[in-house]
Amino acid sequence: MLFELIGIPPQALFGQLLLGLINGAFYAMMSLGLAVIFGLLNVINFTHGAQYMMGAFAAWMLLEWAGVPYWGALILAPLIVGATGVVMEKLLLKRLYHLDHLYGLLLTFGLALMIEGFFRKQFGSSGLPYANPLPGGTRLDFMFLPNYRAWIVIASLVICFGTWYMIERTKLGSYLRAATERPDLVQAFGINVPRMITLTYGFGVGLAALAGVLAAPAYNVSPLMGSNLIIIVFAVVVIGGMGSILGAIITGFALGIIEGLTKVFYPEASNTVIFIVMAIVLMVKPAGLFGTPK
Amino acid sequence: MRFKNLLATTAAVLAAGAANAQMSDGVIKIGVMNDQSGLYADVSGPGGTWAAKKAVEDYGAAAKGLKVEVVFADHQNKPDIGSNVARQWYDVDKVDVIVDVPTSSVALAINQITKEKNKVFLGSGPATADLTGPACTPNTVHWTYDTWALANGTGKAIVETGGKSWFFLTADYAFGHALERDTKAVVEANGGKVVGAVRTPFPGTDFSSFLLQAQASKAQIVGLANAGGDTINSIKQASEFGIVEGGQKLAGMLMFDTDIHALGLKTAQGLNFTTAWYWDANDNNRAFAKDFSAANGGKYPTMVHAGIYSSVIHYLKAVEALKSDADGAKVVAKMKEMPTDDKLFGKGTIREDGRHMHDMYLVEVKKPAESKKPWDYLTIKKTIPAAQAFRPLADGNCPLVKKS
Numbered sequence: 001m002l003f004e005l006i007g008i009p010p011q012a013l014f015g016q017l018l019l020g021l022i023n024g025a026f027y028a029m030m031s032l033g034l035a036v037i038f039g040l041l042n043v044i045n046f047t048h049g050a051q052y053m054m055g056a057f058a059a060w061m062l063l064e065w066a067g068v069p070y071w072g073a074l075i076l077a078p079l080i081v082g083a084t085g086v087v088m089e090k091l092l093l094k095r096l097y098h099l100d101h102l103y104g105l106l107l108t109f110g111l112a113l114m115i116e117g118f119f120r121k122q123f124g125s126s127g128l129p130y131a132n133p134l135p136g137g138t139r140l141d142f143m144f145l146p147n148y149r150a151w152i153v154i155a156s157l158v159i160c161f162g163t164w165y166m167i168e169r170t171k172l173g174s175y176l177r178a179a180t181e182r183p184d185l186v187q188a189f190g191i192n193v194p195r196m197i198t199l200t201y202g203f204g205v206g207l208a209a210l211a212g213v214l215a216a217p218a219y220n221v222s223p224l225m226g227s228n229l230i231i232i233v234f235a236v237v238v239i240g241g242m243g244s245i246l247g248a249i250i251t252g253f254a255l256g257i258i259e260g261l262t263k264v265f266y267p268e269a270s271n272t273v274i275f276i277v278m279a280i281v282l283m284v285k286p287a288g289l290f291g292t293p294k
Numbered sequence: 295m296r297f298k299n300l301l302a303t304t305a306a307v308l309a310a311g312a313a314n315a316q317m318s319d320g321v322i323k324i325g326v327m328n329d330q331s332g333l334y335a336d337v338s339g340p341g342g343t344w345a346a347k348k349a350v351e352d353y354g355a356a357a358k359g360l361k362v363e364v365v366f367a368d369h370q371n372k373p374d375i376g377s378n379v380a381r382q383w384y385d386v387d388k389v390d391v392i393v394d395v396p397t398s399s400v401a402l403a404i405n406q407i408t409k410e411k412n413k414v415f416l417g418s419g420p421a422t423a424d425l426t427g428p429a430c431t432p433n434t435v436h437w438t439y440d441t442w443a444l445a446n447g448t449g450k451a452i453v454e455t456g457g458k459s460w461f462f463l464t465a466d467y468a469f470g471h472a473l474e475r476d477t478k479a480v481v482e483a484n485g486g487k488v489v490g491a492v493r494t495p496f497p498g499t500d501f502s503s504f505l506l507q508a509q510a511s512k513a514q515i516v517g518l519a520n521a522g523g524d525t526i527n528s529i530k531q532a533s534e535f536g537i538v539e540g541g542q543k544l545a546g547m548l549m550f551d552t553d554i555h556a557l558g559l560k561t562a563q564g565l566n567f568t569t570a571w572y573w574d575a576n577d578n579n580r581a582f583a584k585d586f587s588a589a590n591g592g593k594y595p596t597m598v599h600a601g602i603y604s605s606v607i608h609y610l611k612a613v614e615a616l617k618s619d620a621d622g623a624k625v626v627a628k629m630k631e632m633p634t635d636d637k638l639f640g641k642g643t644i645r646e647d648g649r650h651m652h653d654m655y656l657v658e659v660k661k662p663a664e665s666k667k668p669w670d671y672l673t674i675k676k677t678i679p680a681a682q683a684f685r686p687l688a689d690g691n692c693p694l695v696k697k698s
Contacts, residue, residue, distance in 0.1 A: 012510055019503050117331070124593055125335035127526060129558030137536060143506060146534045218534065219499055220526045220556060224333060228499050263503035268466055270503075271495035 015143035024256020025156035033207035049226030055212025085205025127222030241291020330368035333523035398469035418601030438601030447568030461513035
């Protein structure tokens, strides 16, 4: 009844909801990394999109140059890209912690442009092919679900839950959270806070790279893939509340679904709907849905 | 705000010969404007600048006493940025001719500004057939291809082989709209019908939702009225979502060799599309491709690169004949008067409405096993003669064409 009213057959609606969930999985993973980094380092990591792109390219290079298949790349690529993040933190970011947020933002944004420019010069802007490791799919009642997309949703749920659990429920996580509140005090208890921060950044970067590897078979592996995504992901983080882990995950999935529905009802607006939601949320809850006002 | 007008200017002053007094300020200044860094950058981009310089070199401008300079700029596919650069170029930097300009929305803006300033616009990259239709001007030549020619080549071939019902995925801006409109007209004129269309935000990454709508429409053909990264992502995801296995066929309405390279033959094989030029079609093209590849990091030239080369050669011929580049409309009139002839496009003409007339080719993407060398991607299935390849003069509604 209701479906007839809104003019969309239920099958199509379920299909679109599922697709929204799949896109949401990427938003959730990406915004999760950003939230972890912002929460613990107070740095707005604008390089995140470039690092996601580097993850996809690392997977491609591992396959083309070293013959490492997708499943190996899923582990190796985040480690490699995460290591570049560690180097970047040690060499550059570390020097900016005592300054205003704006400096970290400028640095990471500049680096993102440089990294993208480098990849564009090396590989061109059209991108590279990456074969689907899980071809085929299942014909559900309401849509054809490719195996690979199902894997994306499962993998991202596991990753998101794992990260949330690690930060909110384990001892290591409690150190991390304590270090963000009172680094001096935690240091006094004999914990190496600078190293913890370095590794946290590496972990956040690794998360972005992992999302990149997951994206490689589904989207075009191109130097621009990150900058197309990063703006939306920032909106997701703002809506969820800067630095809130759970907020990032839930808003990521929710906005994926909202965007998916817009693609059916009014496709022209599907790339702006997230920003409309952002504007509304900021008016009603300036700290974001899950953020705590400071 | 972010990527400030990167008006990167190179100087390729190729002649130290006698200064030519008739040229405005003594130099013929060619401005190559295109997408230097975004999703269309491989279609022309930095390679387009190379092609323009190569044309100047091959023309032997220096030996003929012509002083030619090539500059370039990135329009980022945004009409406002393109317009700013064009005004700066014409008013301050003394640019005489703008070449390339892919992205129809930007090209339409440049088209107007060029007329207003009485300069010359040689469009190799843009697709919209409006440039030689309602928007035609005495200062513009549309060189390589247009939406009507693509629709006519690919659309007709598909409808004739039984693809009667169509659903479009259309990039939501001037180019996509024009391509959808022209293809729809061809499909309907040949007895097919269009059952639906969806306008996709440009540029896009995830097309699965739109592909699902195409699937639900039960159309035989899913027409992709988009280009570059949008086309690549649509085709890649269509394969993932079993569109082709489900019995529907894809029709890439505008495709470039670089798209096939990005997709890989495994995914792209069997696609049919229309092109104005293919690097492996003859020895001249192969020689050009070899030079191009050596200078551009192993990439191969697209039809847009070839079009830039060819249009610059013809422009220089006209300027040389006129001994002046000052009056844009006069230069274009001269270009229309002289037959075109260069090593990449062969012999041709430029019509009253500014349309460069040449043959088009219907091509098919090879199977992986058929590809014997790098970038060996296409088989030419059919040559569409110039007279049939482009929209008849009378149908374009170009104000320059006198109604008889």
